[in-house]
Amino acid sequence: xxxxxxxxxxxxxxxxxxxxxxxxxxxxxxxxxxxxxxxxxxxxxxxxxxxxxxxxxxxxxxxxxxxxxxxxxxxxxxxxxxxxxxxxxxxxxxxxxxxxxxxxxxxxxxxxxxxxxxxxxxxxxxxxxxxxxxxxxxxxxxxxxxxxxxxxxxxxxxxxxxxxxxxxxxxxxxxxxxxxxxxxxxxxxxxxxxxxxxxxxxxxxxxxxxxxxxxxxxxxxxxxxxxxxxxxxxxxxxxxxxxxxxxxxxxxxxxxxxxxxxxxxxxxxxxx
DNA sequence: ATACCGACCTGTCAGC
DNA sequence: TGCTGACAGGTCGGTA
Numbered sequence: 001x002x003x004x005x006x007x008x009x010x011x012x013x014x015x016x017x018x019x020x021x022x023x024x025x026x027x028x029x030x031x032x033x034x035x036x037x038x039x040x041x042x043x044x045x046x047x048x049x050x051x052x053x054x055x056x057x058x059x060x061x062x063x064x065x066x067x068x069x070x071x072x073x074x075x076x077x078x079x080x081x082x083x084x085x086x087x088x089x090x091x092x093x094x095x096x097x098x099x100x101x102x103x104x105x106x107x108x109x110x111x112x113x114x115x116x117x118x119x120x121x122x123x124x125x126x127x128x129x130x131x132x133x134x135x136x137x138x139x140x141x142x143x144x145x146x147x148x149x150x151x152x153x154x155x156x157x158x159x160x161x162x163x164x165x166x167x168x169x170x171x172x173x174x175x176x177x178x179x180x181x182x183x184x185x186x187x188x189x190x191x192x193x194x195x196x197x198x199x200x201x202x203x204x205x206x207x208x209x210x211x212x213x214x215x216x217x218x219x220x221x222x223x224x225x226x227x228x229x230x231x232x233x234x235x236x237x238x239x240x241x242x243x244x245x246x247x248x249x250x251x252x253x254x255x256x257x258x259x260x261x262x263x264x265x266x267x268x269x270x271x272x
Numbered sequence: 273a274t275a276c277c278g279a280c281c282t283g284t285c286a287g288c
Numbered sequence: 289t290g291c292t293g294a295c296a297g298g299t300c301g302g303t304a
Contacts, residue, residue: 003298084296153274155274159275164299218297221296
C-alpha cells in the first residue's frame, strides 16, 4: 500500500499519539510471514519498554525502544514495513479484532497498537542499536548525489527510481507522477536521461512527495492513516491510474505499459 | 555485477 | 450466482 508520503503520514500520526507510552505486553499471530525476527526476540525487546520516538526511514516505520530506568541505555528499535496492505491502528482494547491481525501491543495507556495486513507482505523486526537503512532519502538528497545515482545505469529510469538501494521510499505512484512532471518517459534508460532532465526530476520528485505529505498521502483503494483517515493526494494524480484519460496538459490519452512488472502511466506527448 | 521475472498472499472487480 | 483471470501502493531470490 504505502509509499513515502503514506508512511510519513502514519509515522507522524503514531508519534503524536503514542510517543512515551510503555509496552506492557505483546501478542504475535501464528502466521510466519510477517515476522522477520523470531517472535520471542521481538517480544523480549519490546515488553516493559518505552516507545521514545517514532520516525520514518524510507518505507519503514522505526519505533525507538528504550528501557524505563535510565542509566544503561540499551537502545533498540522495532521496525515495521507495511508491504502493500499493512496497517497500524490504535484501538481501545474492546475494539473488535480485525481479520488478518498479526500483532497486538498492549500499552500502559490502556490502548492497543495493532498490526493488520491481509496480504502479509508487511514485515516486523527488531534491531539492537541503530536501524541502518539503505539508499538516500529523496527529500534530503542534493542534485549532485541524485545525478550520480543514475550514472551508467542501463535500467529504465523508473526501475532506478523504485530501487530502494538508490533512493528509499519512492514507489509506483510517486515514480510515475514525478516522471510526468519532469517530462521523462518511464522506460528511458537511466543513463540516457540528460543532466537537465535529472535536475527537473530531482525537483519534481521532492515537490510531489512534499505535496502528497501535505495532503496525507494517496488513498487508492483502502489506505488509511493511523487515525483511520484517508489521504487526498489521489485527487492530484496526473497520470497514475488515468490510462485512456486525457493528459491534463495536452489532452493526449494517458498510456499504460508494464515496466519491471509494474504498471506504468505516462503521456506519450509530454514525456520524452 | 546487474537486471528481469516469478513468487509470495488476499481481496476485489470485470467479464462471461 | 458463481467461476476465472487480471490486478493491486512492495520486495526477494533465482536465473540469465
